[in-house]
Amino acid sequence: MGWLHTWAGLVVGWVLFFMFLTGTAGYFDVEIDRWMQPERSLPQAAMPAERAAAVGLKRLAAAAPGAERWFIGLPGYRSPDLRLFWRMPPGPDGKRGATGRAQLDAATGEPLQHRDTGGGQLLYRMHYDFHYMPHKVANWIAGVCTMFMLIAIVTGIVIHKRIFADFFTFRSHKGQRSWLDAHNVLSVLALPYHLMITYSGLIFFAYLYMAPVVAATYGAGEENRRVYFDELSGRDDIPERAGPPAALAPLGPLVKDAERRMGAGGVHYLNIYNPGDANARVVIAGGELVPSRKRTKLRFDGTTGTLLRASNPHSASYVTWQTLLGLHEGLFAGPALRWLYFLTALMGTAMIGAGLVLWTAKRRAKTGGTVGFRLVEKLNIGTVAGLPIAVAAFFWANRLIPVGLEGRAAWEAHAMFIVWASMLLHAFFRPASRAWGEQLWLAAGAFGLLPLLNALTTDKHLGVTLPARAWELAGFDLTMFGFGAAFAWVALSRMRKNRRSAKQTVPA
Amino acid sequence: MRPARPMKAMKEGEAVLSPVYFYLASRLAAGIAGGYALAAAFSVWLSFVLPMPRADAVLTGLLASFAIYAAAILWAFAARSLWRMWFGLLVPAAACAAFAWLTGPITTP
Numbered sequence: 201m202g203w204l205h206t207w208a209g210l211v212v213g214w215v216l217f218f219m220f221l222t223g224t225a226g227y228f229d230v231e232i233d234r235w236m237q238p239e240r241s242l243p244q245a246a247m248p249a250e251r252a253a254a255v256g257l258k259r260l261a262a263a264a265p266g267a268e269r270w271f272i273g274l275p276g277y278r279s280p281d282l283r284l285f286w287r288m289p290p291g292p293d294g295k296r297g298a299t300g301r302a303q304l305d306a307a308t309g310e311p312l313q314h315r316d317t318g319g320g321q322l323l324y325r326m327h328y329d330f331h332y333m334p335h336k337v338a339n340w341i342a343g344v345c346t347m348f349m350l351i352a353i354v355t356g357i358v359i360h361k362r363i364f365a366d367f368f369t370f371r372s373h374k375g376q377r378s379w380l381d382a383h384n385v386l387s388v389l390a391l392p393y394h395l396m397i398t399y400s401g402l403i404f405f406a407y408l409y410m411a412p413v414v415a416a417t418y419g420a421g422e423e424n425r426r427v428y429f430d431e432l433s434g435r436d437d438i439p440e441r442a443g444p445p446a447a448l449a450p451l452g453p454l455v456k457d458a459e460r461r462m463g464a465g466g467v468h469y470l471n472i473y474n475p476g477d478a479n480a481r482v483v484i485a486g487g488e489l490v491p492s493r494k495r496t497k498l499r500f501d502g503t504t505g506t507l508l509r510a511s512n513p514h515s516a517s518y519v520t521w522q523t524l525l526g527l528h529e530g531l532f533a534g535p536a537l538r539w540l541y542f543l544t545a546l547m548g549t550a551m552i553g554a555g556l557v558l559w560t561a562k563r564r565a566k567t568g569g570t571v572g573f574r575l576v577e578k579l580n581i582g583t584v585a586g587l588p589i590a591v592a593a594f595f596w597a598n599r600l601i602p603v604g605l606e607g608r609a610a611w612e613a614h615a616m617f618i619v620w621a622s623m624l625l626h627a628f629f630r631p632a633s634r635a636w637g638e639q640l641w642l643a644a645g646a647f648g649l650l651p652l653l654n655a656l657t658t659d660k661h662l663g664v665t666l667p668a669r670a671w672e673l674a675g676f677d678l679t680m681f682g683f684g685a686a687f688a689w690v691a692l693s694r695m696r697k698n699r700r701s702a703k704q705t706v707p708a
Numbered sequence: 709m710r711p712a713r714p715m716k717a718m719k720e721g722e723a724v725l726s727p728v729y730f731y732l733a734s735r736l737a738a739g740i741a742g743g744y745a746l747a748a749a750f751s752v753w754l755s756f757v758l759p760m761p762r763a764d765a766v767l768t769g770l771l772a773s774f775a776i777y778a779a780a781i782l783w784a785f786a787a788r789s790l791w792r793m794w795f796g797l798l799v800p801a802a803a804c805a806a807f808a809w810l811t812g813p814i815t816t817p
Contacts, residue, residue, distance in 0.1 A: 201782075201785065201786070203732075203785075204782075204785050347774070347777065347778075350774065350778050351778060351781055351782070354778055354782060355782070358782075399774060399775075402774045403770070403771060403774070406770040406771070406773065406774070407770065409774075410747070410748060410751060410769075410770050410773045410774075412748045412752065413748060413751040413752050413755060413766060413769045413770055413773060414766055414770070416752040416755065416756070416808070416813065417755055417756075417762050417765075417766050417813045418766070428763055428766060431761070431762070431763035432763040432764075432767060515760065515761070515764045516764075517760070517764045517765075517767045517768045517771065518764065518767065520771060521767055521771060524771070
């Protein structure tokens with residue numbers, strides 16, 4: 201099992217490091233979005249739900265008359281904007297209708313004005329969609345790597361003889377022993393998280409990875425898969441379009457009724473099915489955010505505004521499924537739990553990094569000169585130190601690429617991957633020890649100087665955001681500074697260690 | 709679970725084409741392909757026999773599949789001999805597939 205653990209972890213370790221790092225950033229995707237859109241005004245109080253719904257409705261009626269469904273996402277916890285979405289009815293060929301979306305300022309109801317950027321959403325989507333490849337290919341690669349991760353975790357537990365003691369064991373400045381301790385501490389402390397995030401990660405795309413299981417009942421192909429998902433989730437009981445047009449009931453009283461039941465600010469979104477038709481339905485969802493992603497849903501007749509009977513409760517398997525996905529996403533987590541999510545995910549990233557470094561530390565004495573060893577060592581440097589630099593470059597690019605440049609959002613991502621490639625090249629052309637030091641210091645600078653760059657290029661810097669208590673913006677700058685300090689600390693202790701061992705080896 | 713002996717015997721720097729590597733590669737292939745077959749067959753069988761609406765039964769099969777897959781991969785490396793390994797993977801997979809084929813999907817939608 202030890203053999204399996206080592207190799208399952210090593211072969212895909214660099215991809216897993218990428219997935220964990222970008223996924224960790226995903227816990228603050230909305231906050232990163234905000235930081236990468238510095239033209240937006242400081243967060244303001246959103247308009248009341250009733251008025252937001254009216255503003256959204258007006259825009260949807262103008263943009264997508266005769267739609268199959270209108271969606272109005274109301275501003276709320278970690279969703280500062282008013283989000284609109286629509287889907288037109290299926291065409292005569294039976295294909296699903298066209299969709300559209302819009303994002304409005306929740307304080308004014310006007311479309312958002314900011315620089316073109318992929319934002320935190322792009323960074324977060326990379327952890328399963330990667331970049332420069334079709335989604336399906338990326339999802340498959342991610343799935344194979346996640347399966348390796350699951351094997352690495354289970355075999356890691358099997359070969360582990362002293363799980364409890366390793367909670368408290370860290371021997372620093374002991375070379376290989378320290379890396380093993382670090383790998384163990386990071387693994388064991390956050391083991392439930394690692395298991396949960398890995399298994400649920402597979403469950404997200406289970407319909408893809410285990411397509412034969414769906415096909416055995418429903419038949420192969422996308423169409424049949426959609427029947428499965430509709431049966432599973434489509435429980436809003438929406439009737440077909442009736443034909444004769446009918447005016448939509450005023451939404452105000454419905455939203456008010458929903459707010460009375462779900463609490464002020466408790467309404468998350470509205471779905472309006474068959475708007476303008478006699479069979480229109482309004483489904484208002486909200487309530488407390490919970491791990492099982494369950495929301496209170498109120499179904500109204502869209503023309504009379506009368507409340508219809510509540511939909512059927514979900515089955516146990518459905519709730520299990522949704523809880524696994526909900527725990528993975530952590531959308532329910534308030535600020536304290538969100539930080540805990542972020543820190544445990546960082547520990548997962550560091551666990552993979554430490555495991556990769558441990559592989560080389562263990563073998564340096566015996567097989568240090570072989571091609572395989574050097575390849576692993578270089579990939580480690582260019583990824584464990586180089587990838588964080590690339591993510592920092594993504595943020596630098598957001599501030600440095602001219603606002604008017606054509607395709608600037610794409611260039612932000614290009615900048616990230618160009619820098620990552622450069623770090624890998626750098627690792628291959630420099631002696632390993634030098635390369636580690638140089639890249640760690642570069643990471644320290646790239647993160648530590650981000651708040652300064654922000655102050656030089658925008659008016660949403662710490663001097664403004666701290667007095668305004670705009671924590672979602674100030675928190676980004678402070679966290680980046682913290683990362684910079686952490687990298688500097690690692691680089692410094694490396695230098696000290698090297699100096700010590702140099703003294704020991706050189707006879708006096 | 710006791711690791712199979714030939715794995716223990718493997719040493720650093722051994723030639724890639726040595727019998728030990730062949731032995732490991734065959735276990736890896738068995739774990740990945742045979743394990744997938746077992747996981748898929750088991751989950752299909754489960755989705756056919758569970759007394760619940762078919763969408764829920766399929767979902768339950770999917771939720772369980774990766775646990776089966778992981779266990780099968782571990783088995784591929786833990787089994788004492790290659791013969792036992794293949795037996796442990798293919799017999800349950802064939803049994804699940806046969807039962808699933810006999811019962812067919814449940815009809816209650």
